[in-house]
Amino acid sequence: MRKAERAKVIYDRLAKRYPSPEPALDWTNPWELLVATALSAQCTDERVNKVTPVFFERWPEIKDAAAADVTEIEAVVRSTGFFRNKAKNIKAAANRILDVYNGEVPKSMAELITLGGVARKTASIVLSNAFGINEGIAVDTHVKRLAFRLGLTTKTDPNQVEKDLMPLYPKDQWGEINHFLVFFGREVCPARKPKCDICELNDICPKKGVK
Template identity: 85%
Template sequence: MKKKERASEIYARLAKRYPSPKPALTWATPWELLVATALSAQCTDERVNKVTPVFFERWPEIEDAANAEVTDIEEVVRSTGFFRNKAKNIKAAALRVMTEYDGTVPQTMAELITLGGVARKTASIVLSNAFGVNEGIAVDTHVKRLAFRMGLTTKTDPIPIEKDLMPLYPREQWGDINHYLVFYGREVCPARKPKCDICELNDICPKKGVK
């Protein structure tokens, strides 16, 4: 099976498994999704979903976060890990949104990646889920692992992996394939013990059993 055919079959099978894909993070506005995604780095979605209600109760608007003391943000997000850097970036992002984008989260990749701590992965997640715009495929550890195991890339860094994946899927599928690979990576194809015996992709996986 050629790579593009395999990519299409992966999408078709996982679309049946996950008919309504959406982020596991809890959010209601583009800003809330941006903050939640920033906090999710090196942290579980479950933990982030416990922190964000406290965060947005204290700083409900972007302007509130822009005016907050970094040390106060640090205390609220401490349990998500790397809290000093995350707090600094969230405040910086809020300030830039207020000063450069009239208090509204921008809707392009080029603009989003100018915000504090926002790289292509976070920008892609916000664009796809909050605005219905696909400018890239978010590559996290699950997408990276499954893309390699399924023979869709030989690269090891997120941006080259994204460049390999984008031509394999129509633009309108870029957001969903991220969700599919993340969910499947958590449930069936984890890093340490892939469940090849129950894997729905086992027959088309060129690296089944690879850790």
């Protein structure tokens, strides 16, 4: 099976499994999603969802985070790991949004990646889910692993994986394929013990059984 054909089968089958995909992170506006996604680096979504209610109760708006003492932000986000960098970046992002973007989270990749701690993955998640704009495919550890196992890429660098995935899917599917691969990677194809015996993609997987 050619790569393009396999990519379509993967999308179609996972779309049936996940008919209404949404981020596992809790959020109600673009800023909340930006913060939650930034905190999720090297941290579980479950942990982030416990931290963000505390964060947004204390600093409800962008201007509040911009004015906050960074050490106080550190204390709140400490349990998400790498808390000093995350706190510094959140405060810096809030200030740049106020100073440069009139207090509104920007709606383009080029603008988002100028914010503290925001790389392509975070920007793609915010654009796709908060604004319905697809400028890229967010590649986290699950997407990278499944794209490789399913023969959609031979690369390991997230940016290169993204470049390999983008031509395989229509632009309006970029956000969904991220969700599909993340959810499937957690539930069926984890890093250590892939559940090949119950995998809907077993028959088209070139690396079935490979850890």
